[in-house]
Amino acid sequence: MKVLVTGATGYIGSAVAGRLAERGHEVVALVRPKQVEARGVPGAAQVRYGDVTDPASLAAGDVDAVVHATAPTGDEAVELAAVDALLAGGAKVVYTSGVWVLGPGDADETSPVNPIPFVTFRAAVERRVLDGGGVVLRPGIVYGGGRGIPALLTAKAAEHGRGRYVAADGREPTWPTIHIDDLAELFVAVVERGESGSIYHGVAEEAVPLSAVAKAAARAAGLGDAPVEAWPVEEAAGDLGPGFAGALAVGQAVRADRTRKELGWAPSRPGIVADLEAGAR
Structure with a gap:
């Protein structure tokens, strides 16, 4: 085609x-x-x-x-x-x-x-x-190839000396x-x-806890087992912009069962946490 x-x-x-x-x-x-x-x-x-x-x-x-x-x-x-x-x-x-x-x-x-x-x-x-x-x-x-939003979390971990994830109202988001x-x-x-x-x-992966992603991002930034903390969305908005910061704080669990069945699609690469940790310095 x-x-x-x-x-x-x-x-x-x-x-x-x-x-x-x-x-x-x-x-x-x-x-x-x-x-x-x-x-x-x-x-x-x-x-x-x-x-x-x-x-x-x-x-x-x-x-x-x-x-x-x-x-x-x-x-x-x-x-x-x-x-x-x-x-x-x-x-x-x-x-x-x-x-x-x-x-x-x-x-x-x-x-x-x-x-x-x-x-x-x-x-x-x-x-x-x-x-x-x-x-x-x-x-x-x-994610993958050292790019995408998870790569941003790695950069922010290096900048702040700890893993961080954007959260609203104290709730930990999950990401598909x-x-x-x-x-x-x-x-x-x-x-x-x-x-x-x-x-x-x-x-x-339907719903990955962001604390796990932030921990992996910290390791990828060379910080080992540095502490992980929630980054209040109001504070993150000053750095990332209110719209993007709000998006990162959204918790979702999204399925793709019909997609897999209809197209015979079977994702096989390492999950986001494993991928980030594989790039640890």
Whole structure:
């Protein structure tokens, strides 16, 4: 298949582009010019230039599928215009959403959306994609390769001399998580076999306690068994911004049973704690 990948130099997009190419698909990378100059696009047979803020640059009438993995702008109107442009090409569109659109608590692929403030725009975008015959893929917290949000926790542990996790009202959150390589394989499965109008969850571990992640991040920062503490969301907001800090404090338990069954997807990489500890200095 000929597959257009937006955001192909990003954390998720580059992993997906590489795995698609390994599977024999022809990858067309859509990037901003400065990004490709800086990092290149592994596995891409062709590079095109465009931007989600310019819908005309997203024309994709000559491809079989689109993986929309560009980092979101947070602007609902911009996001809707971008997916409308991608859907108009007639290709199968796989939209990268995220578990935060489900809100706090337990959820699976059939649960109604209840987006946290940081991602309110995604509810409307998901609906537009599904109504247009596209597919929605919701990754959990992505880790692996020394990148992603867990890498931020490692950096903060090094900065503060102890493991820290953002918490609200004294409650310890749990996170649904997914290794970047398992996620890339899921994207390939969705491109190849995912049903139009479907929702899939990219989750391997359903609910990992954040104290365990913070301890592993401290070890990865070279702090050994340094103390771990809750970082009040109000304090973290001054460092990370209120929206992002609030998102990190959300506790979730998200299942992907239907995704695994329908696509035969079986994530196999080490869990988030083991992955962080493997990188301990």
